[in-house]
Amino acid sequence: MSDKNNMTLNLKIWRQEGANVKGSIVDYRLEGVSPDMSFLEMLDLLNENLINQGQDPVAFDHDCREGICGMCSLMINGQAHGPERETTTCQLHMRKFKDGDTIVIEPWRAKAFPLHKDLMVDRSAFDDIMSAGGYVNVSTGNAQDANSILIGKDKAELAMDAASCIGCAACVASCKNASAMLFVSAKVSQLALLPQGQEEASTRVQNMVSKMDDLGFGNCTNEAECEAQCPKGIKISNISRMNREYLKASVTAHH
Amino acid sequence: MASKLMKTLNSSIVKKQMMAVSGLMLCGFLVSHLIGNCLIYVGAEAFNTYAHTLITNPLIYLAEAILASLFLFHIGMGIRLTVENRKARPDRYFVKQHSGAGATFASATMPYTGLIILAFLIYHLINFKYGPYYTISHGGVEMRDLYRLLIEYFSAPLNVFIYIACMVALGIHLSHGFWSAFQSLGVDHPKYTPCIKLIAKLYAVAMTVGYSALPLYCYLAKGGY
Structure with missing residues (x-):
């Protein structure tokens, strides 16, 4: 299963139902990720799977997906907008990752940014x-x-x-x-x-x-x-x- | 008016600027203290006479009060800023990775190196200023024999090691703090900022090496006393 056009990822995503609920990191295994997908498209794929399984999809912010609106966020493996310099999360592509990689995805964290749900902050x-x-x-x-x-x-x-x-x-x-x-x-x-x-x-x-x-x-x-x-x-x-x-x-x- | 002044003094920017000014003044003290201490290389009489002249001048109390205030202010404000900064992110990240282009070891450890310097400072005052009082007569004048105290104290390798380790922490603190002070004060220019950063590194190395050389010299010269 090491087809380079079909990656499998181990995702560790912060899940939190609401502002005043305790959250935790939840593990997901995602198959069929194309290196041509953007990071957000990868999350769309995960959410499709979650919805098909009757589970709550992961909430995250996004809008233009062209790198100009400033709506997307995400702390990816401990770096804001992921490992690529001067690139928003929506412009980050999965070719930056390898088959079998573990990716930790967290929301922005600051006292001034209260958390709405999962990866969305105010x-x-x-x-x-x-x-x-x-x-x-x-x-x-x-x-x-x-x-x-x-x-x-x-x-x-x-x-x-x-x-x-x-x-x-x-x-x-x-x-x-x-x-x-x-x-x-x-x-x-x-x-x-x-x-x-x-x-x-x-x-x-x-x-x-x-x-x-x-x-x-x-x-x-x-x-x-x-x-x-x-x-x-x-x-x-x-x-x-x-x-x-x-x-x-x-x-x-x-x- | 008073409330406006308080608001300004408590703003994030002016707090940093007061940190910068007190830090730079302490940098000046480090230089003068080091130059004075270098009289150890000249000999017992030169060093003891220098120290005697310094502490018998009545203005020393004013100078010490200013110096102590600078230290206390810089330390107190540093603790306050660190506590505020911790509060600004109550929930920590699971994974946090430096980009490699921003934070340095020195910048990431400022509160810790600062606390090491504080501990050193207390230890330093206990050992020397309030340490054993020997007397000696140079040229008919009775004075404190600090030179003897230094040689005695630094004849123990552990004391030399602790002193040098603290001076390394000081150098790390200065290498970020010196440049950082200029940035906080708004002194920035594409041409001379790289120069200030270089001076910060050279200054930090000079202080660490300069201050570390003294105990090493005393240790190696102990037989000569």
Whole structure:
């Protein structure tokens, strides 16, 4: 049974019926996995089998399955979005695994992300942080003529890099302190780097950091595991930028 | 106003920044302490006179109070941050694997190396500052013979080993902490961040080797006293 187009996997999946129920790791043996399947398609196959057997399918988050929506999650063998760098779980393919492999699948774990069911967690804490200041209030009207606001190429690139954050929370999941600093710093940076974001820069960073702290995320210890496991390759230089934006706002802002 | 100040001081970012500033100041102390200790290589009179001059200056009490506050603040804040960080993830992972590109041994063990340094610090004060009081006369001035105490203490290989092991823990702590302080303070640039990281490693090695050389010298030179 070592046909390379037909793998058999030993899955160890976190099952938990609801938020306040005790969960545990449950073993499943899954046959007929094609290396061309995505990781989520592999889980679809498992769920089909479970449904056919009259069992409860494994609940997991997913949406676009194109690597851009930030909805998929999963801690795969102890790494956020699995072993492949800069790749979301939906874009991770089973060819990265071998026939007979054991794969441990767990939900994101953080106090700020309460578990709904099985592998699904509530990431609305990120929405709360965004509501606290992750926007520009000034009315921008219609799209401007090109080059009416001059922005240097280097700044534009840095802002774009920060803006590529999809808010999946792999940073929180992979941080040993469950810190949300990489996410918040990307959102602070994408606006702080551009002229339109300058007006509210100091209130924004103070409000977003304050909300982040209130929600019970941990403190950053500069390990950079977040950067290493971010599917969009967001750099911790954004955290440094947020640190100085915050310091600047704390000592100079008049509010 | 006061509540805003408290909120700022208790924010995750400023807590880290206070950790960074106190840590960097302690890094400065390590350098001055090491340079002073190097007078051991010059001889008993130079070392004892240096120590005597230091402790008979009335400003020493102020300096010691500042130094003790820095240590207590850095340790207390470190414990507080570690406890908060543990609370942020009440349910641990079954399997957790480092990516290989982020966490290092030094970064993953900061609270532990920190506690080793704390234990060392207490032990160090008991052994030396509050240790046996010998006296000697250099140039007609009666003073404490710390040199004799050092040679005596480091004539035991176990004491030398414990001291060096603690200095290795210190070096590991510094190799992450020194760079980390700059990152927390927002000092970051694609050109000079690699340079700061290199300086952090060199500084850590210099402190470990520098401080470890002293007990080794005392051990090897014990017959000469």
